[in-house]
Amino acid sequence: MSTETPRMATKPRGLKLPRKVGPFELSTIVAAVAILVAIFVPFYFDSGSGFMNDATVALVYVVMALGLNIVVGFAGLLDLGYVAFFAIGAYTMGWLGSTWFSGESIHIGVAEQLSSQPGIHLNWLIVLPIAAIAAATLGAILGFPTLRLRGDYIAIVTLAFGEIIGRIAINGDALKIAGQPLTAGRQGITPVDKIDLPFLEPFTSLELRHWYWMALALVVIALGVSFALRNSRLGRAWIALREDEVAAVAMGVPAVKTKLLAYGTGAAFGGMSGAFLGSFNNTVNADQFQFYFSILILGMVILGGLGSIWGVVLGAIVLTTINFYLIPDVFNSIPSKLGLDFDTTQITFAIYGFLLVIMMIIRPEGLIPERRRKQELHDESEDALVAQAP
Amino acid sequence: MESASIPVRPSRSRADVAREIISKYGLIAILLVLPVAYGIQDLQDEGSLTRLATNIKDGLSNGAIWALIAVGYTLVYGIIELINFAHGDLFMIGSFVAYSLIGTIGLTVGAGTAELFFGLLLILFITMIATGTLNTMIERVAYRPLRNAPKLAPLITAVGFSFILQNIGLLWLGGSHRGVPDLINTQEDYVTIFGVPITHGDLLALVVTVPLFFFLINFISRSRIGRAMRATAQDPQAARLMGINVDTTISFTFLLGGLMAGAAGLIYALYQTDVWFFSGFTAGLIAFTAAVMGGIGNIKGAILGGLIIGCIQQISDNRIGTEWTPAIVFGYLVLILVFRPQGLLGEETREAG
Numbered sequence: 001m002s003t004e005t006p007r008m009a010t011k012p013r014g015l016k017l018p019r020k021v022g023p024f025e026l027s028t029i030v031a032a033v034a035i036l037v038a039i040f041v042p043f044y045f046d047s048g049s050g051f052m053n054d055a056t057v058a059l060v061y062v063v064m065a066l067g068l069n070i071v072v073g074f075a076g077l078l079d080l081g082y083v084a085f086f087a088i089g090a091y092t093m094g095w096l097g098s099t100w101f102s103g104e105s106i107h108i109g110v111a112e113q114l115s116s117q118p119g120i121h122l123n124w125l126i127v128l129p130i131a132a133i134a135a136a137t138l139g140a141i142l143g144f145p146t147l148r149l150r151g152d153y154i155a156i157v158t159l160a161f162g163e164i165i166g167r168i169a170i171n172g173d174a175l176k177i178a179g180q181p182l183t184a185g186r187q188g189i190t191p192v193d194k195i196d197l198p199f200l201e202p203f204t205s206l207e208l209r210h211w212y213w214m215a216l217a218l219v220v221i222a223l224g225v226s227f228a229l230r231n232s233r234l235g236r237a238w239i240a241l242r243e244d245e246v247a248a249v250a251m252g253v254p255a256v257k258t259k260l261l262a263y264g265t266g267a268a269f270g271g272m273s274g275a276f277l278g279s280f281n282n283t284v285n286a287d288q289f290q291f292y293f294s295i296l297i298l299g300m301v302i303l304g305g306l307g308s309i310w311g312v313v314l315g316a317i318v319l320t321t322i323n324f325y326l327i328p329d330v331f332n333s334i335p336s337k338l339g340l341d342f343d344t345t346q347i348t349f350a351i352y353g354f355l356l357v358i359m360m361i362i363r364p365e366g367l368i369p370e371r372r373r374k375q376e377l378h379d380e381s382e383d384a385l386v387a388q389a390p
Numbered sequence: 391m392e393s394a395s396i397p398v399r400p401s402r403s404r405a406d407v408a409r410e411i412i413s414k415y416g417l418i419a420i421l422l423v424l425p426v427a428y429g430i431q432d433l434q435d436e437g438s439l440t441r442l443a444t445n446i447k448d449g450l451s452n453g454a455i456w457a458l459i460a461v462g463y464t465l466v467y468g469i470i471e472l473i474n475f476a477h478g479d480l481f482m483i484g485s486f487v488a489y490s491l492i493g494t495i496g497l498t499v500g501a502g503t504a505e506l507f508f509g510l511l512l513i514l515f516i517t518m519i520a521t522g523t524l525n526t527m528i529e530r531v532a533y534r535p536l537r538n539a540p541k542l543a544p545l546i547t548a549v550g551f552s553f554i555l556q557n558i559g560l561l562w563l564g565g566s567h568r569g570v571p572d573l574i575n576t577q578e579d580y581v582t583i584f585g586v587p588i589t590h591g592d593l594l595a596l597v598v599t600v601p602l603f604f605f606l607i608n609f610i611s612r613s614r615i616g617r618a619m620r621a622t623a624q625d626p627q628a629a630r631l632m633g634i635n636v637d638t639t640i641s642f643t644f645l646l647g648g649l650m651a652g653a654a655g656l657i658y659a660l661y662q663t664d665v666w667f668f669s670g671f672t673a674g675l676i677a678f679t680a681a682v683m684g685g686i687g688n689i690k691g692a693i694l695g696g697l698i699i700g701c702i703q704q705i706s707d708n709r710i711g712t713e714w715t716p717a718i719v720f721g722y723l724v725l726i727l728v729f730r731p732q733g734l735l736g737e738e739t740r741e742a743g
Binding site for chain 1: 471472473531532535536539540541542543544545546547549550551552553554556557558560561671675678682713714716717720721723724727728731
């Protein structure tokens with residue numbers, strides 16, 4: 001890392017791109033173009049194709065990565081149990097939009113063919129905020145015990161919480177409340193109601209473009225919230241807590257409220273994504289909620305750059321591409337060509353693990369670094385000495 | 391990431407004293423809930439405590455394995471304040487090495503006592519050296535370059551290495567459970583004390599772990615390098631000024647932790663007669679819970695914590711159901727971290743306090 005600083009300093013300034021083009025910031029223009037391209041991409045692909053499916057999932061992962069970025073990147077609280085919020089969102093969808101509670105008969109804002117079915121059926125637009133609020137509440141509750149702890153203890157507590165939620169999801173078919181099992185365990189709650197927007201036909205699994213645009217809308221919301229929060233008083237408070245908690249508290253940052261808000265906001269995005277994926281996958285299955293998933297999302301945040309919003313978007317897209325395309329399709333034959341007897345799909349997580357290690361050692365600030373964190377990581381002079389002292 | 395310690399309040403009010411007592415005995419009370427509840431239930435149902443005593447005996451044997459792993463966590467945490475996330479998977483690799491060596495050396499069920507003794511001793515040594523070396527190499531590649539980086543960085547590489555080791559295990563022996571030949575007739579009773587059967591497996595756990603712990607505690611407190619380790623743990627800079635090679639000392643700490651994980655791997659393979667690539671993840675979390683319970687950084691605490699967690703786990707396996715055990719152990723972990731982050735024997739540390 002010591003070689004990095006001088007190289008940065010001697011970089012010729014003339015090569016830098018202009019920060020402003022006319023009245024607009026360059027980054028704003030790039031963002032607008034990226035979103036426009038994303039809107040028009042589906043017209044070039046078959047509406048039921050595998051690509052549309054993967055692209056939709058990638059967008060949902062972007063939402064989750066942006067949510068986790070608020071907790072890990074902005075507030076500096078390493079959360080290894082993000083899957084818990086995904087699970088809560090998905091189960092909210094499963095409970096409130098399927099025939100699961102067959103004893104009940106509640107229908108609000110759903111199409112006619114659903115109103116004759118038993119169970120609770122709420123319109124997806126009602127489920128979405130409920131899922132977000134449920135996940136945010138859980139996030140705040142889970143965050144509470146970690147308030148007194150710092151650093152890596154938080155990672156372990158969140159990991160333990162994620163595992164507990166995962167266990168409850170798996171064994172929930174045996175947990176009966178008034179004779180009604182809580183979850184369907186590994187069987188999965190299925191079928192789940194499709195998204196049904198007002199004035200439009202309900203979504204179907206044949207026309208994936210609608211799902212894609214809905215996911216893109218979620219991404220835009222998540223981006224808007226991320227940018228608004230980063231530049232707000234709350235966002236600055238998160239960064240202050242991340243940099244130095246004692247100093248931040250001394251300056252009057254309310255540590256408890258600020259941290260809980262970070263957990264809650266991050267979790268809300270997890271819940272929303274869960275509600276979307278529950279409906280999109282047509283099943284809410286306990287096997288989806290494993291520790292791996294938390295690391296997959298964390299990997300996106302780290303790959304893109306902790307705290308950097310566009311970096312996280314890029315990280316999520318890159319890692320989803322690796323996950324759905326490069327590992328199963330492109331690289332899969334390489335080991336057998338080398339005479340080794342395995343598929344790359346088997347070592348997916350070793351590849352992620354390798355990526356994490358390499359990123360941390362070679363480029364800890366990520367693909368598109370956040371300016372502040374880059375300074376922090378490459379400022380050898382003062383921080384290195386402080387870090388050495390106990 | 392570093393921050394100054396929060397100063398201890400000078401005056402102690404009555405509320406502070408009460409809080410201190412709750413923190414000190416609250417954890418012990420929580421720990422006693424399960425055994426006492428089931429003890430009363432046993433007395434009512436069967437009129438004796440034999441079943442509970444058997445659970446606890448099994449728990450202590452299992453706990454010896456967790457304690458060996460927990461020592462690895464606590465040593466590393468004590469010296470560089472890193473939760474070595476890959477440690478559980480290192481233990482899994484240890485159990486795989488032991489499994490493979492049993493096949494290579496050709497030990498089979500029904501081998502003679504002497505043959506078995508020397509064979510297992512050889513396997514124990516090779517396994518320990520293998521995991522010890524592996525742990526040292528991981529430290530060199532993944533943690534040493536990040537010595538001056540923010541604290542999150544080595545934790546993330548540790549998670550990365552945990553995945554890498556897990557996939558190595560997956561490719562090595564496949565995704566399914568592998569049965570280990572039951573060389574020592576694990577479940578066979580050796581003696582029965584007050585109706586509690588002591589099996590061969592329990593004896594193995596006792597015979598391997600007690601000398602190891604004895605050696606370890608003496609080594610840390612008496613030997614020159616043990617003193618260097620403690621000095622580095624207290625203040626790396628001052629230790630460096632005193633002529634201690636801090637990097638070598640840290641490598642040595644990882645070596646010691648790896649040795650213990652290897653021994654745990656062998657006992658696990660023989661005791662459970664089953665190895666699986668995913669066993670490291672749960673084992674790692676359970677052992678970490680044990681280390682935190684005892685007070686992380688404290689070796690005796692880690693051993694104590696391991697034994698206690700073993701008992702909790704066994705009682706939960708036996709009474710509540712195996713599928714809930716992880717949830718219960720992690721529930722305990724959260725309770726400990728909330729009410730007494732410094733653990734049973736630990737001091738208030740900057741990180742936890």
